[in-house]
Amino acid sequence: MAMLDVKDLNVYYGKIHAIKNISLTVEEGELVSLIGANGAGKTSLLTAIMGQIPSTGQISFEGQAVHVRYVFLYDI
DSSP, X not given: OOSEEEEEEEEEETXXXXXXXXXXXXXXXXXXXXXXXXXXXXXXXXXXXXXXSOOEEEEEETTEEOOOOOOOOOOX
């Protein structure tokens, strides 16, 4: 059983499709590195997995579905 399983994750910023159908699996004990050029979507991917930005797809942690609660920050 995977510790973290992400399937078909998509992130949109308005009409911009920033993250397109990303799937990944992290097994317990694995060390994982996420690398890419500036603007490649590394931060968007991680913040979507954490539920900090709206996304579509499936995320599970230790076999349990993660129900993403969206957090929006507004200037007051």
